[in-house]
Amino acid sequence: MYKPFRYLCDIHPIRAAKKHAGTMSQDHSKKRANLRDVAKAAGVSVATVSRVMNAPKTVSQQTREKVEAAMTALRWRPSAAARAINSGRSRFVGALVPTLDNAIFARFLSHLESGLNLHGLSLVVATTGGDPKVETEKAHTLLDIGAEGFVLSGISQDPALLDLIDHMQIATIVTSFFDPNYVLPTIGYDNAEASRIALAHLEGQGHRDIAVIHGPKSLNDRTRARLQGLGDHHPDSALTFYETPLSTRGGCDAADMVLQQARRPTAILCLSDVLAAGAMSELQRQGIGVPDDISVMGIDDLPSSETLYPALTTVHLPVASMGTAAADALALWVEKGEKPAPRRFGPELALRASTRRVS
Amino acid sequence: MYKPFRYLCDIHPIRAAKKHAGTMSQDHSKKRANLRDVAKAAGVSVATVSRVMNAPKTVSQQTREKVEAAMTALRWRPSAAARAINSGRSRFVGALVPTLDNAIFARFLSHLESGLNLHGLSLVVATTGGDPKVETEKAHTLLDIGAEGFVLSGISQDPALLDLIDHMQIATIVTSFFDPNYVLPTIGYDNAEASRIALAHLEGQGHRDIAVIHGPKSLNDRTRARLQGLGDHHPDSALTFYETPLSTRGGCDAADMVLQQARRPTAILCLSDVLAAGAMSELQRQGIGVPDDISVMGIDDLPSSETLYPALTTVHLPVASMGTAAADALALWVEKGEKPAPRRFGPELALRASTRRVS
DNA sequence: TCTCTTTATGTAACTAGTTACATCACTCTT
DNA sequence: AAGAGTGATGTAACTAGTTACATAAAGAGA
The missing domain is CATH 3.40.50.2300 (Response regulator)
Structure with a gap:
């Protein structure tokens, strides 16, 4: 396991290092490679490896290739947690829907998801069963696991949720509902x-x-x-x-x-x-x-x-376009900090065979 | 903003501290409170605050109350990212399903989700559109955002996904399918x-x-x-x-x-x-x-x-019990490291009115 | 009174990344 | 040839938590 040397002074030789010696079995159980492992393997510093990820043009071609080879060899993937801790970015948002059992939400979510993916965001779905308390509860859970934004269905009844959204300043869009005067932007139909x-x-x-x-x-x-x-x-x-x-x-x-x-x-x-x-x-x-x-x-x-x-x-009800619009709006809000304007989609009559004129 | 003093020796007075002085505006834009803020407010150390969360009985009642009051006052919630970086735990798993548009997956997921919630795990849903390449892609994304386990639907066609699962040693259960000889545990119907x-x-x-x-x-x-x-x-x-x-x-x-x-x-x-x-x-x-x-x-x-x-x-097809069983099995695997045994659910004839005997 | 525990708490090392700043080797001016 | 500018890279501080270890105080037994 990696052991950095931070304390160079010898006047106060503070406890040098933990002895992990007993559990050392570097041979095969090398766990998941981290950035330091990659740096060591490539013979560069951690900063250089980080740069290869985040600003490739500032690294010379030669070094970049060495680092990339090391990444591949160690099958390294950056840890989202570690990245989130620094940047505050987790790159996913949460959707709170009453149920998946109704096809209307399923359709909406599938469009929402593909729209978000286009912006490099992932979607986490949580179902509330239509209970505002559960909705607030799940919103907390989503926030705890790092969600950067919310998509709600309809106007919540629980003031605690609005309070949470307000306090955390978290990007939140309300869908399946349209009311231009609501505190949060609504993107939906009337x-x-x-x-x-x-x-x-x-x-x-x-x-x-x-x-x-x-x-x-x-x-x-x-x-x-x-x-x-x-x-x-x-x-x-x-x-x-x-x-x-x-x-x-x-x-x-x-x-x-x-x-x-x-x-x-x-x-x-x-x-x-x-x-x-x-x-x-x-x-x-x-x-x-x-x-x-x-x-x-x-x-x-x-x-x-x-x-x-x-x-x-x-x-x-244009749930498909609503899903796409909600995705675009939320992505813009999360990425650029621009709070979107409310948007209304018009319902339209779909005239088919189950109704007929009576005298 | 918090500023720790790490370097106590004065022989090599390494660059003391960045000057954030200019951006100091602690008055209102105090952002999200962190553990150090809570510790300071409660007049205790960070370790004590952490203990209140993870081992409450080792903290005296009096201190615990002080800390809890500070948590409430600052509306502090632990950051999942920071926790994940230490413990490797994110407390959520990912499900990869072909689509949400088919009620059968929606039903399955709703039971899977409530089952996981019972074990303190959240569910992240990703749709693959039935494309194995997309499935592998989304599995990577889920892993990147910290998923601790996977629920797959059916046996994947992409060897890269199996390779990923094997390499990452990530708990993975295959559902909607039963084959006791498959490399991964299958929990499903035949x-x-x-x-x-x-x-x-x-x-x-x-x-x-x-x-x-x-x-x-x-x-x-x-x-x-x-x-x-x-x-x-x-x-x-x-x-x-x-x-x-x-x-x-x-x-x-x-x-x-x-x-x-x-x-x-x-x-x-x-x-x-x-x-x-x-x-x-x-x-x-x-x-x-x-x-x-x-x-x-x-x-x-x-x-x-x-x-x-x-x-x-x-x-x-008993998708409801399958969802619950998959949740239990995956939770056990993720929490205790016990790889579950394959489990088979028997399909049953649902005799209703759309078929009839012919001579 | 002096140790020997036990209990509560603090200090700082640790996790895996990002990034400000320092540094070094060059080239380009003048 | 000295000084300035540029590009590539390294060092270590930083994020928000957890936790090993140290230490302090209080009570028990000698």
Whole structure:
């Protein structure tokens, strides 16, 4: 093991060196090579090796080749921890998402990740289960392992998280949500507008009796914003609300509830595509034709929604571009310190086969 | 900023200290507090602060309280990088998965993550797009940022990755695959058995003319293993193979191909549930009844497969228990150095409504 | 009272990198 | 030929923690 000699004076011959002698077995268990090993092997100083990594042009070609040969021979890779301790850079950011079980987050993350990779950043994903306490907890963990920035989904409910972000001055972008006045930059779509588009489509087709199926309101600002968007409906419209777990199973159960009502609606608006998928299959199971007997509509536009039978009419949320934009914005913030401006992506109607005009 | 005095001898008064004086503005821009700041605030040495973290019982109650108060006051959190540099511990592991777009990996990861959290480990997810070169690349990145272990999906094709794992002696578990003789411990299900179960079910129902829809063979050992499992079919059975992209869209397209053949099979076996979902909807779109005209079967048992219409008969793969088991095994390996034994999870038939007996 | 522990705490070496500054060998001026 | 400028390289201080060892004080046994 390496042993540097720091104390050259002999007036106070402070304890010279630990005796590692007993555990010395340099033969094969040489562990991972470090920068000093490389320097020794190449016959140069540690600074020169470091320069080969960080400023190659300041090192002569000859020396550089020697050092590079030594690096290869020892299979040396710089330790991120040691580098982080100096530069404060870890080159990764953390994303906090409620779940991976919903394809919408999976899609978003895959675009976020590739976008970040383009900027030389890695992505660490943590799931929160939608619990703000867990979110704060995981944010701490991410910070502890060295994350340089955060990507959040929706506006957090826990003030402790905002406090942490503020105190640590850590670059943080909020996605899946748009609010230009929020303390943190939001890069996302307007959830209220998405549901407004959906409702307008159904009302435009003549539907006036609409069942609305949605996921849990509590702790989910996206769901709440979507519900809010329905506030301003046609004066003759009657909306009935059904809350259910956010899964296809939940969609089935809610649809079953809808059918048990005395008065059957002409359309079901699901505030999430997974709910719509469940609802449609339940309707079919009970012999109700979609869209002949009841129109069904979703919001999200999952990749699989297009290939359902019938193909699901839904509101397309540009999660892919949102992921890329969030990656670019966060990279800029982390690298250059430029806090990005909020950015809004417009939802769009994806008209397919699961809704139809009624008299 | 803190300034240690290391050189006590005055014979060689080596350059005393850098002059940071100019940038001194300790008032508000005090950045993140470090251990020395805490020690100073508490009026103790750095070692004592460190002990409060790592061996609280060796510190007197009184001192401990003082230190804890200082930690809180300065909102100090230990730097993972600095800790890692000493202990070599970063407390996170990396998972390399082909994609997040397939619910099967999302489910696996969510269980893997919660399992690891129980052991005090965090999970970093990297997607490879199924490309072995990218996988090796990302493994390097993970290692560089300090990952202590890997979870791979399927047997990698790139020898460079195995070489890296071997050289770095990094704890690595292979999942979604079972082979007790592989160099690395595999914790997963037998993919060949899964397809064998599926085929046996269809043949048991009297199907002899079966179309097999599967994802890309190249670079995907799971698909290959599943195809292999079909080798040993009933002597009278005729299997026709259709390769297509692994998505619901791919499933639709392949089903369309099947229907274009002169001779229509009595059953379609999809080697993945997403393909089955696409295939079923395409059949319905073309007016073919499932299971009345054609039986459709999948493999995976995604959460949504149960709520398709008709409910998909498939082979259940225990990804949840696999995730938990992989987490436990990897934690044990990382923490205690105990290399785990391979572990096999049995796939099971999930009999539902999309298949039926034929004469 | 003098050692002999035990307990609590401090000092400084240590981890693996980066980097400010020093130094040396050159070449280019004048 | 002296001085200045340039390029390449080395020395050791520096980052934020952990930890071996030293040491101080207090209580126990002789």
